Amino acid sequence: MLALDVRLEVGMEPVKGKVYRPALGLMFDDKVITAFSNLWRCLGNADFSTAVMDVLDAVCPTDSCGVLVFYTQRKPLSLLHRFNPVDRKVSADIYSTGPYALDPQYRLFLAGCPTGAYWLRDVAPDDFYSSEYYETFYSKTGVADSVDVLWRIDEDSALVFFMQRNIHSSEFTAADLTALNMVLPILSEALAKHYQLAAALPLANPDDKTHQQVECTLSHFASSLLTKRERDVLLYMLRGYSSALTAEKLNTSDGTVKIHRKNIYRKLEIGSQAELFSLFINCIPFARPEENTDPLQLYQQSHQPLRT
Missing domain, CATH: 1.10.10.10 (Winged helix-like DNA-binding domain superfamily/Winged helix DNA-binding domain)
Structure with a gap:
């Protein structure tokens, strides 16, 4: 296995001589290497969004995931959804019928947040996990925790790779966020190159009110x-x-x-x-x-x- 060595700054007492800092490593196992290799092959192709999602899922495994386009003047557009709800009574499209307007991560986008990985528990209001929005919307799919990897296209739009874990799985951790932030600069460069080569993103239906x-x-x-x-x-x-x-x-x-x-x-x-x-x-x-x-x-x- 190959290891990507990322040095983290930590508070340490001044000492004489060299100061050695602990390293956090993201292991490039077969799954991660395969996902990155496929990413380069898909540059400029229709399967590129899927390839990005595969990289993220290899780095930080999920139960459900997908790709949305956020707009300031239109409802979110779904490009990909690997939907594995605990309760299959709910449609995968329910989000775009209106609940998105109350989504803390969507509100963060509207506020102009930069490209980055955003953990729901870091951006949600204090009573969010007991709110009716959480109970009525999230609980219907069995989602317990989520992370959005947002890539800014411009002031009015962004690609959002959403990653979810359900009520029967372990929640995301700070280490998951660290791993995602480690690969985000690589993915950002790949995304920028892809959209230089590929056609523009599809727009939401202009007649949809x-x-x-x-x-x-x-x-x-x-x-x-x-x-x-x-x-x-x-x-x-x-x-x-x-x-x-x-x-x-x-x-x-x-x-x-x-x-x-x-x-x-x-x-x-x-x-x-x-x-x-x-x-x-x-x-x-x-x-x-x-x-x-x-x-x-x-x-x-x-x-x-x-x-x-």
Whole structure:
């Protein structure tokens, strides 16, 4: 076996003579060597995204993985999905129907994060793992942990290689992130070369209005019933922020946020975050971006009983 030797800076007491630092090695076993060899063969070819995913999976094994394109003005586009859900009742395409808007890693992309490997537990809000988004979306596929390897194309788009482990597997570790960051510079150069040789990335269907409806729902959901500050609190609730962290973000007190939460439940006539999340997702198809109206109003009107 060959070993890639990467020297890490560590805090050490000053000593006379040479200072020897411990080395962290990524073992280039047969699987890793085969994956890298195939990567070079696929440069400029249609199978290149699959080859990149094979390298990442060889370096850091996963249960499910795939490739997305993130856009700022369109919904994510799926290029590859090796989907192995624990519960097969859920479709692999559910992410792109609206839940992506609440994904911490997608929000990080929108904030302009650079190329890098991002571990969900490092970027998620403090209450994310007990949030209804996590329970309703992630638990349906059995995903327990994920890492996104994001490669910036430009300000408005990025390739995202998502890596997932399910509830029956071990979670990712800091060592996994270190290994991914070790190969990321090599993959970045290969990706840049590939897109010099290959055609441009396919674009999402320009006639698909899902993203506009999702953005409209984020902007106007419950606006006819809630105050602006209550809507601010509501959006943090949907994304998995605790009352304390929401208060910090909004520069107010924890007690004030809890009062807003109670008012939100009362005005929307719901009793739990599960109902709130379900209501938000159900409203997306009713959003009318060109009108900037509250999709909740339209949703409620469509569900009013017919008069006889």
